[in-house]
Amino acid sequence: MRSKKTIFFILSLSIFSSMLGVGVISPLLPTYVKTLGATGIQLGVIFAGFSIARAISMPVIGKASDLYGRKIFICTGLFIYTLMSIGYALSKTAFQLGTVRFLQGFAAGMIMPIATAYIGDMAPKGKEGTYMGYFYVAFFLGFGIGPLLGGFVSDYFGMKTAFFTMGGFNFIAFILAFSLLPGAEIHRQGDKAHISYITMTRESELIKGLFTFRFTNALARGIFACFLPIFAGIKLGLPGSEIGILISTSFLLNGIFQAPGGRLADRFSRRRLVVLGIIVDILCLSLIPLTNSFGQLLSICIVSSTARAICLPSATAMIAGEGKKYGMGSSMGIFNMALSLGMACGPLIGGLVSDSIGVKFTFYFAAGVELVGILLFAFFTATKMDRR
Template sequence: MVFFALFLMMLGNGIIIPVFPYYVKSMGASAFQLGLLLTVYALCQFIFAPIWGRYSDKVGRKPLLMLGITGYAVSFILYGLAHAIWLLFVARIAGGILSAAVMPTAMAYIGDVTTEEKRGSGMGLMGASMGLGMVMGPALGGILSGISFTFPFFFAAGLAIVNVITIFIFLKESLTPEERMQQQVEVTDDSGISSILGELRTPLVQFFIMLFLASVAHSMNEATYALFMQNKIGMGAKEAGWAFMVAGIVMVILQGVLVGKMINRLGEKKTIVIGLSAMAVGLALLLYSFNIITAIIFLAVFCCGMGLIRPATSSAVSKGAANQGRSLGAMQGFDSLGRVVGPAFGGFLLDLNWSYAYIGAVIVALLAVICFKAYDRHHSRAAGC
């Protein structure tokens, strides 16, 4: 049931992805302002994801999932009603605060109901469910934008409301009252940022820093892809929708079929390194797109990388966590912190030069590989001393 809820959530998100940059641009916004809209959303998630994740350890997963998806509905409605850029910022802040509850809680739910041996496959299926929503959403959003730029937002809000009702009726809570009581005893009441900083003192720091850098590179592409391709090859909202649909298909196949097997055979760390390498290659190739077909193919290569990184990281953190909600919330916080930096940085570089954003994203992706491998080498030497 949680997989279906994530599918509906990403279907709604996917609907607005190809429309949002053009909608914002229609209000006179620059690439940098578009980046700031993405940044303020991610900043709210950075602050609140660890809080919601830790809170789900205390009160259960189901109430937090309902709260988070309600946040999506509220923000989508506000997008559709907005008539100025400042109202979009209000919508992004409200949506960022509430929707931050979804991902750490969903990952913790999967961690609750799977064994360690099945954890990688469970996280992969979670990614595949979200990817399936991304297959259908962008193409649907591109079609719905033909009615108006605002209609896709109201349609996505309706899906979110249906999702909340479905969770309330059908989803079973994964934590027993006894487990929630135990978590209330064990989990401290520090702030979200303190929780994130506290996780830096654990062995999981290697995954958090890597995910932060990967998220910076990913969000630089997310913030600039549509505008970059519009300038380079004349891509519009409908074509962007098809591009993200193909990328979603790649993610579904990769995460639904391959990623669990790769994690079981190679381990989380090797899977992550392969994913980071594919992401860097895809970003570099996007610079050389010369028509719609190449823009779609190169985006798919990039998405192969992200399709490996996130489930492998979630699996590793879930296995190594003392409190899943807290650690996965902190992981989501580092992911969000990358999305705080990436969009504004990418938009700024794009305003300077159309190629600078992707050159910068390639450098950040390579830095993630270097830092991830350097951590292992450092600790291998320390263990040998």
């Protein structure tokens, strides 16, 4: 049996490689969709289809992994991801690309919740924050470096080469997971892993609170990622290079700060860290419309990244605690489903706000959503002052 450190390293390397591949195409996909003649509505459907498919599959796969083991699902997800990467390059119509995106979203539902369930299985009691923090470093660094690599590959070798690059990185992740991850060696079912999601959410106020936090935070993040480049480019007139620095800085610093954020989660009240991180993020979102320079926006991105790195490991550690009761896969499945739903709804709702009253109000709306979310989180978790 491999040591926990070895398994953790293999899993983190697999996720880093997979997210690096996903990040490679993130700045290229809108342009590629347009070359296939997609309308604005089709573009929205293609992007939303991924998140919808992922949201549907996550809770189903999460519970199945509690019953049948983790490895088969994460390996299957990575392999389908590899095949769908080839599908991007072979797509000739918007419908074909939309189908590929939907199937890839389904595969994505087998990767992240299962990976975090593996980590939750391994983490000793009281060390969940540290384990989750270091894991998220691999996740965010992969996704943050990917766009930089994707731009280089596309510029010098063509856009379709970038899709094959994504497939290559995910195939490497598949080989690592298939060859080196354990099957049932560290897998533990919760005492109540057999119960339904309805019963689980009815019993656990903590799960209600964490789902609310994850959904509203993801919705706000979706608005931020979608409309910050628009605000910076159109309202402030920043060049593409500076906008790229803003986005990359946000992802990379968020990744780097996950490790100390995880250590904090094991030393202080996780509930209070979540509340603190979101309050700071609300202030950052509210200040974005008031900025008038690159330096001001960059400062906000740095502070916001730090705030998110404080709250995410704490929240994931809290859900891992519930996972030991209700099944780690089930708990991580519903937690990550909230992420997918929020990321799907954020750009759509933000678009309505932007079209109705202006792009700067999307950030005020995002701040308001996070405020409602953190108030509900505080209400649901009021009797759980510290889940350690």
